Amino acid sequence: MIALVCAGVLAVVNAVLFALGVLPIRDAGIPNWTQTLVVLAGVVMTIAIFSFLYKDNPFFRAAEHLFVGLGLGISLVVLWYEFYKPDIYDALVVPAFTKGMTVGHDKLILLIPIGLGLMVLLRMSRSYAWVSRYPLAFLVGYGMGFGIQPVIHSNILKQMKPTLEATPMPWFGWAIVGMVAMLLLLTAYFASKGGRLATYLKIASGTVAVAYVIARATERFGQSPEAVEAFASMDKIIIILGVFSVLCYFVFSLEHKGAVGAVSRVGIIFLMLAFGASFGYAVMARESLLIGRFQFLLGDWLHLLR
Amino acid sequence: MRFIKLTIPLLLAFLFGLFGFGIQYVPAPWASDTKELIAHWSRIIGGVAALLGTYSLVHLHRARIRRRQEGWGYSIFFFVGLVLMLAAGAYNGGMWFLSRQVEQSVYDKLYDALYVSAGATMFSLLGFYIASAAVRTFRARSFEATLLLVAALIVMVGQVPVGNLISGYFPAVSNWLMGVPNVAAKRAIMLGVSLGALATSVRIIFGLERSYLGGGD
Amino acid sequence: MHVRWSDPRLIFPLVAAALAFGLLKPQTLPIKPQKPVEAVYRFIELLPQGSGVLLALDFDPQSVAELRPITDALMRHCLRRELHVVGMTFNPYGAPLGQDIIQRVARDPEFRGKQDGVDYVYLGYKPGDMVQVITNMGENMQAAFPQDYGNRPTATMPIFRQLKSLKDFNYIVDLSASSTPETWIQFGSDKYHIPMAIGCTAIIGPDMYVRLNAGQINGLVAGLRGAADYETLLGKPGQAVKRMFPQSLIHLLIVAFVIAGNVVFLWMGRRGKEQKQSRG
Numbered sequence: 001m002i003a004l005v006c007a008g009v010l011a012v013v014n015a016v017l018f019a020l021g022v023l024p025i026r027d028a029g030i031p032n033w034t035q036t037l038v039v040l041a042g043v044v045m046t047i048a049i050f051s052f053l054y055k056d057n058p059f060f061r062a063a064e065h066l067f068v069g070l071g072l073g074i075s076l077v078v079l080w081y082e083f084y085k086p087d088i089y090d091a092l093v094v095p096a097f098t099k100g101m102t103v104g105h106d107k108l109i110l111l112i113p114i115g116l117g118l119m120v121l122l123r124m125s126r127s128y129a130w131v132s133r134y135p136l137a138f139l140v141g142y143g144m145g146f147g148i149q150p151v152i153h154s155n156i157l158k159q160m161k162p163t164l165e166a167t168p169m170p171w172f173g174w175a176i177v178g179m180v181a182m183l184l185l186l187t188a189y190f191a192s193k194g195g196r197l198a199t200y201l202k203i204a205s206g207t208v209a210v211a212y213v214i215a216r217a218t219e220r221f222g223q224s225p226e227a228v229e230a231f232a233s234m235d236k237i238i239i240i241l242g243v244f245s246v247l248c249y250f251v252f253s254l255e256h257k258g259a260v261g262a263v264s265r266v267g268i269i270f271l272m273l274a275f276g277a278s279f280g281y282a283v284m285a286r287e288s289l290l291i292g293r294f295q296f297l298l299g300d301w302l303h304l305l306r
Numbered sequence: 307m308r309f310i311k312l313t314i315p316l317l318l319a320f321l322f323g324l325f326g327f328g329i330q331y332v333p334a335p336w337a338s339d340t341k342e343l344i345a346h347w348s349r350i351i352g353g354v355a356a357l358l359g360t361y362s363l364v365h366l367h368r369a370r371i372r373r374r375q376e377g378w379g380y381s382i383f384f385f386v387g388l389v390l391m392l393a394a395g396a397y398n399g400g401m402w403f404l405s406r407q408v409e410q411s412v413y414d415k416l417y418d419a420l421y422v423s424a425g426a427t428m429f430s431l432l433g434f435y436i437a438s439a440a441v442r443t444f445r446a447r448s449f450e451a452t453l454l455l456v457a458a459l460i461v462m463v464g465q466v467p468v469g470n471l472i473s474g475y476f477p478a479v480s481n482w483l484m485g486v487p488n489v490a491a492k493r494a495i496m497l498g499v500s501l502g503a504l505a506t507s508v509r510i511i512f513g514l515e516r517s518y519l520g521g522g523d
Numbered sequence: 524m525h526v527r528w529s530d531p532r533l534i535f536p537l538v539a540a541a542l543a544f545g546l547l548k549p550q551t552l553p554i555k556p557q558k559p560v561e562a563v564y565r566f567i568e569l570l571p572q573g574s575g576v577l578l579a580l581d582f583d584p585q586s587v588a589e590l591r592p593i594t595d596a597l598m599r600h601c602l603r604r605e606l607h608v609v610g611m612t613f614n615p616y617g618a619p620l621g622q623d624i625i626q627r628v629a630r631d632p633e634f635r636g637k638q639d640g641v642d643y644v645y646l647g648y649k650p651g652d653m654v655q656v657i658t659n660m661g662e663n664m665q666a667a668f669p670q671d672y673g674n675r676p677t678a679t680m681p682i683f684r685q686l687k688s689l690k691d692f693n694y695i696v697d698l699s700a701s702s703t704p705e706t707w708i709q710f711g712s713d714k715y716h717i718p719m720a721i722g723c724t725a726i727i728g729p730d731m732y733v734r735l736n737a738g739q740i741n742g743l744v745a746g747l748r749g750a751a752d753y754e755t756l757l758g759k760p761g762q763a764v765k766r767m768f769p770q771s772l773i774h775l776l777i778v779a780f781v782i783a784g785n786v787v788f789l790w791m792g793r794r795g796k797e798q799k800q801s802r803g
Contacts, residue, residue, distance in 0.1 A: 038415055049428060053434055062380055066386060066387040067428070068384055069391070072388050073390065079615065086669055088350075117352075121357060134314075137318040137322065138322050139348060141320065141511060142326040145323035146658075148327050151507075153713060154739065217479050240490075243497070274488040280458045280460070281729050281745070282726055284462070287436075288766065289429050289432070289586075290538075291769050292766075293588070296423070345658040348652050406673055407674055434535050437538050441784055445785060463774060481557065
């Protein structure tokens with residue numbers, strides 16, 4: 001039913017567009033039928049996939065399967081022109097079968113990796129699948145060993161360096177940081193116990209946090225050179241606190257009680273802020289993709305956009 | 307037989323693992339040449355092995371059609387798409403597939419018309435669903451949920467130009483959220499994940515992790 | 524037919540209507556470029572003429588709406604600055620897309636005189652493990668890519684006279700929607716000490732801030748907003764700037780709905796408590 005409705009809408013709208021002269025697309029007054037067909041095919045695929053918003057239907061499923069088939073075809077075509085043709089056909093087959101040409105030793109040796117690649121394909125066989133373990137052992141073993149040093153360097157050392165670097169700050173700055181950190185930890189500790197003290201501590205912590213963020217964001221106050229340096233140092237300390245507390249949260253072999261529990265709860269706060277920010281960006285990303293599609297439908301198809 | 311099927315591959319993985327780790331610390335020209343050779347060979351092995359995925363997908367849809375399983379008619383569309391693209395790529399604007407790839411051929415037109423449209427639309431569907439999800443599930447049920455909600459709202463408003471028109475605080479607070487608590491949490495996650503990845507690498511090299519070898523012995 | 528206010532059948536048409544209105548009645552919103560985007564712009568501005576820039580177009584049609592404007596703006600900037608641009612991809616589904624984007628920019632009348640193989644080139648896709656391909660590029664670009672996307676030999680291309688390996692490049696920019704930036708940082712930028720920036724979809728943008736904070740990348744262009752910032756800095760507002768108005772509308776719509784939903788939720792919660800108290 002949905003498929004029929006979509007097909008009907010497409011037929012009627014296109015008929016109207018052709019009648020009004022909007023379609024076919026013209027280049028300097030001359031109809032460009034190729035471009036028109038490209039746009040119409042795109043519209044059919046777009047509407048077919050958007051029909052899923054109402055309900056799963058055959059139109060959508062057909063488009064989905066077509067998409068998967070197209071993707072596989074594209075990957076094979078790209079593989080041929082980007083790899084098989086230059087690296088195997090032009091390098092080995094053409095010289096071997098062309099008079100006056102020979103295959104160089106540096107190219108003949110490529111038969112070894114080609115053979116290893118074919119061994120990987122034996123994974124499809126039930127009896128000889130074990131043969132694929134040899135090239136896989138080479139690829140995976142070498143890859144794992146090769147990757148250890150860059151992972152340690154880029155993902156651990158280079159990340160720990162800014163976290164643990166000395167932060168320039170005057171002594172009273174450290175005093176304020178110490179007091180605020182104590183306040184946060186006490187709040188986290190007493191939060192689970194409840195009571196009036198917990199409430200007052202939560203209010204105090206919240207006020208300090210909001211006041212800091214607003215002060216940081218206030219252009220006149222937050223952008224003077226002294227303020228910029230002080231805030232940068234404070235932010236670094238907040239990051240250190242955040243990294244440590246989130247790592248503490250993820251240590252599940254320790255029971256999250258007492259001091260560990262308090263630090264973990266601070267970690268949860270950082271995680272919630274991070275995931276909230278990530279969600280905001282995710283909304284931006286998805287809506288951007290949607291705008292692109294609407295621009296195609298309203299602009300390239302219906303010609304309603306300036 | 308177990309020695310040939312399992313022990314030797316594990317031994318090879320161990321030796322190549324140590325070799326891969328050690329060669330980065332050798333400054334000699336032969337080390338550089340060896341790395342280049344191995345990288346080249348790895349590319350070729352990977353390129354040939356890519357056909358494995360092709361076989362899996364084709365076999366799956368072929369079996370579905372042969373056994374007349376539920377939804378087998380849609381598998382025909384899969385083969386239509388595959389054959390269409392292969393034919394267009396092989397035709398290569400009339401020059402056929404043994405020549406250089408021709409620009410702006412039928413293959414490129416089909417790619418733009420069908421694949422780009424379909425691909426872009428698939429993910430743009432999520433634009434509707436994420437809006438619906440945000441409206442239906444974002445509730446200030448607890449302190450943590452409220453934090454998540456407030457952070458998301460501030461970033462959503464702060465990241466668009468209209469946020470700056472409403473108040474300069476939105477983009478400023480949004481940038482602070484991205485640059486400080488977000489960095490702290492994601493850095494901790496990255497450290498944890500990297501340590502886990504290192505542990506997995508060491509386990510694979512020492513033969514404690516064997517899932518990459520596949521089933522059987 | 525009972526329709527709740529949070530029913531998708533209500534939300535979907537409202538989202539569509541907001542987007543359509545934003546596109547049909549465009550407004551130009553003032554854009555204040557963000558610091559991470561300015562950092563990329565400034566770095567490219569200061570690169571000497573003839574410097575090599577590697578654009579890794581690691582995306583496919585799923586992310587084209589966000590990454591195409593970023594790639595477009597970066598390519599334009601590099602060609603304006605007379606830099607040598609080498610494009611390539613690790614995504615086979617995006618290989619034709621990368622060629623299309625690079626050629627469209629290069630054929631702009633503004634860049635008349637720029638030649639393929641001399642000022643810019645698109646190398647296309649190479650299969651295999653990304654780490655090994657980058658390592659290959661790090662030792663010898665022409666061995667890694669003996670031909671470009673159009674199957675022309677790279678050995679004779681003038682652009683590779685100075686750019687023999689990755690180490691000869693002055694800047695790497697990875698345009699990605701997946702985990703390729705991590706690999707580029709670990710095995711490309713950090714290993715060969717080449718400055719790097721990332722252009723990415725907004726989905727992975729928050730994760731890239733960690734790299735920015737650690738100094739592993741010197742700039743970040745995230746999402747459509749990043750593209751709009753870059754177009755503004757270039758002085759050539761394009762698709763990204765145009766899309767900021769519908770983007771703003773939709774964000775405000777979602778925020779309004781979420782706030783309204785929470786007001787209702789809190790009010791219902793309070794009413795429920797009062798009813799319980801009056802009963803008990």
